[in-house]
Amino acid sequence: MSDTAPPSLVDLRALRLDTALALIGQGTDQPAPLPHAAASPTAYLQTVVDSLCELSLRDPLSGLANRRHFHAALEREVDRVARSGEAALLMMLDIDHFKRVNDTYGHVAGDRVLQVVARTLASCVRPMDTLARYGGEEFAIVLPACQAEFGRAVAERIRRVVAATPIKLGPNTTLHVTLSIGGAFALQWIRSTTGLWTNRADSQLYRAKSEGRNRVCIEEQPSSTVSAEEKNLLFAPLYTPSGWGELPPMNSSDSAY
Numbered sequence: 001m002s003d004t005a006p007p008s009l010v011d012l013r014a015l016r017l018d019t020a021l022a023l024i025g026q027g028t029d030q031p032a033p034l035p036h037a038a039a040s041p042t043a044y045l046q047t048v049v050d051s052l053c054e055l056s057l058r059d060p061l062s063g064l065a066n067r068r069h070f071h072a073a074l075e076r077e078v079d080r081v082a083r084s085g086e087a088a089l090l091m092m093l094d095i096d097h098f099k100r101v102n103d104t105y106g107h108v109a110g111d112r113v114l115q116v117v118a119r120t121l122a123s124c125v126r127p128m129d130t131l132a133r134y135g136g137e138e139f140a141i142v143l144p145a146c147q148a149e150f151g152r153a154v155a156e157r158i159r160r161v162v163a164a165t166p167i168k169l170g171p172n173t174t175l176h177v178t179l180s181i182g183g184a185f186a187l188q189w190i191r192s193t194t195g196l197w198t199n200r201a202d203s204q205l206y207r208a209k210s211e212g213r214n215r216v217c218i219e220e221q222p223s224s225t226v227s228a229e230e231k232n233l234l235f236a237p238l239y240t241p242s243g244w245g246e247l248p249p250m251n252s253s254d255s256a257y
C-alpha cells in the first residue's frame with residue numbers, strides 16, 4: 001500500500017466566491033487581473049486570497065495602510081529595534097479642528113481633505129516608512145533607521161508641506177489645514193511594546209494640541225523616559241519598583257572563567 005496521499009483537489013465551482021470577487025472588483029481602481037480559473041485553479045485562488053489580504057490591509061478612503069497593517073509594521077519595528085539597536089521614530093499626526101471642516105463644508109468635503117492630506121503625507125516619506133490612516137482624521141508613520149535630527153527635520157517638513165498645500169473643494173473654495181504632530185523614538189536595545197511606544201507618541205501629540213496646534217512635539221532623550229513597565233519587560237525579575245534586586249548567585253561552572 002502506498003503511503004503517498006493523493007493531492008487534494010479543490011473544486012472551484014463548489015466555492016462561494018461571489019462576494020469576494022465583488023469586493024475585489026470594487027476595492028481598487030486597478031484590481032490585479034485574475035488568472036483563468038479553468039487553466040490554473042491554484043493561481044486563480046491564490047490571486048483571490050492575495051487580493052482579499054490587500055483589501056483587509058488598506059483604508060478605502062485614503063488608499064493608505066489601515067490600522068491593522070500599521071500595527072503589524074510597528075510590531076516588526078519593535079522587534080528590529082530590540083535586535084539591532086537601530087533608531088526608529090513613531091509619529092502620530094492629527095488634522096487640527098477637522099470637525100469645523102465637516103461642519104462648514106460638509107462630510108464629502110471632509111473626505112476630500114483627508115484624501116489630499118493622505119497624498120501629501122505619502123509624498124513626504126521614504127518607501128521604507130509605513131504611513132497609515134490610524135483612524136478618523138489621525139495618521140501615523142513609523143520611520144525605521146531614523147536618527148533624531150533626521151526625524152525632527154522630517155516631522156517639521158511634513159508640518160510645513162501640509163500647511164502650505166491648497167485643497168480645492170470647488171471652483172471658488174480652497175482650503176488649508178494644519179497638523180499637530182507627536183513623535184517618540186523607540187528605546188534602543190529595549191524590547192518595548194507597540195502599545196507603550198504608541199502611548200509615548202500620543203502624549204506628545206496631546207502636548208502639540210494643548211500648546212496651540214500646528215506644531216511638532218517630539219519626546220526628548222528617550223533613554224531617560226523608560227517607564228517602570230518597560231524596565232520590567234527588559235530586566236525582570238532583577239528590577240523592581242523599589243530598585244535593583246539581588247543578582248542571582250554564580251554557579252560553580254561560571255567561576256572557571
Ligand SMILES: Nc1nc2c(ncn2[C@@H]2O[C@H](COP(=O)(O)OP(=O)(O)OP(=O)(O)O)[C@@H](O)[C@H]2O)c(=O)[nH]1
Nearest residue numbers: 094095096097098099100102107108110111136137
Ligand atoms: N469627513 C469625514 N470626517 C471624519 C471621518 N472620520 C472622522 N471624521 C470627523 O473628524 C472629526 C474629529 O473631530 P474632533 O475629534 O473633535 O477633532 P478636531 O475637530 O480635529 O479638533 P482637534 O483634534 O482638537 O484639533 C469629527 O467631526 C468626525 O466626524 C471621515 O472618514 N470623514
